[in-house]
Amino acid sequence: MTTRRPRTPGRTPASRRPIPRRVPTTPPAAATDLPTPEAKAGADGERRVVLAVAIGAHGVAGEVRLKVFAEDLGAHTVLNGGALTLRSVRPGNNGAIARFAEVSSRDAAEALRGTQLWVPRDSLPPLEEGEYYHADLIGLAAFSDTDEPLGTVVAVENFGAGDVLEIERPTGKRFMVPMRADAVPEWNAERLVVTTAFIEA
Missing domain, CATH: 2.40.30.60 (RimM)
Structure with missing residues (x-):
């Protein structure tokens, strides 16, 4: 989805x-x-x-x-x-x-x-096409588009320009990814994928 x-x-x-x-x-x-x-x-x-x-x-x-x-x-x-x-x-x-x-x-x-x-x-009310609950994203495992494990989504923030995912690496370091199609091309109930260009080292 x-x-x-x-x-x-x-x-x-x-x-x-x-x-x-x-x-x-x-x-x-x-x-x-x-x-x-x-x-x-x-x-x-x-x-x-x-x-x-x-x-x-x-x-x-x-x-x-x-x-x-x-x-x-x-x-x-x-x-x-x-x-x-x-x-x-x-x-x-x-x-x-x-x-x-x-x-x-x-x-x-x-x-x-x-x-x-x-x-x-x-x-909760059922979702329509093109919708998601923030609670469904938090806790998902994050992977790169080359299938490299990145960590876990620990928060969804919004600073006025759309949702931003906060991903925590196994080391404890965190980085932010905009919840846009070019940055997060796909996800499901188990994991989400982050485009390499949006991954912080």
Whole structure:
């Protein structure tokens, strides 16, 4: 499959917001079993996609401040395997403000700080021709067009000119590759190919 357009979780096909490799908060002990944004499976082997992370409480009525990685978080009401039910979400400063059925106080909202909100990968809308989810690229093995192993895709960034893949070599060194047809001519569920001209030594 050699699709071109990215798609993050939600219902906006032309979305170009990446799912970050790291989140800005440190999960509390209660949340340490949750996947990081680049994780492709939970402890039970289920593939998961992180849509947002809780970054604190808002007000005194149990609302939660979120950093959102998806275009339309409100399209997903059942989160974290049914542990959280999203009742409402609205824009907030540097993110969004959400209300969950299970959270009714500021203390309960604050206790969610660092918790990542995820859905199973197979619950996301099907992709159309020319689309991909960032989560499907992260973790792929990267090879040159002469079949030389290069490393692993560890992040998908966007600095305003389109998606850019961050590839980590086995040595730990990283390099960036634009997600364009001339740089990444093909990929599938197991690997992607990078044109030699775009490979950094």
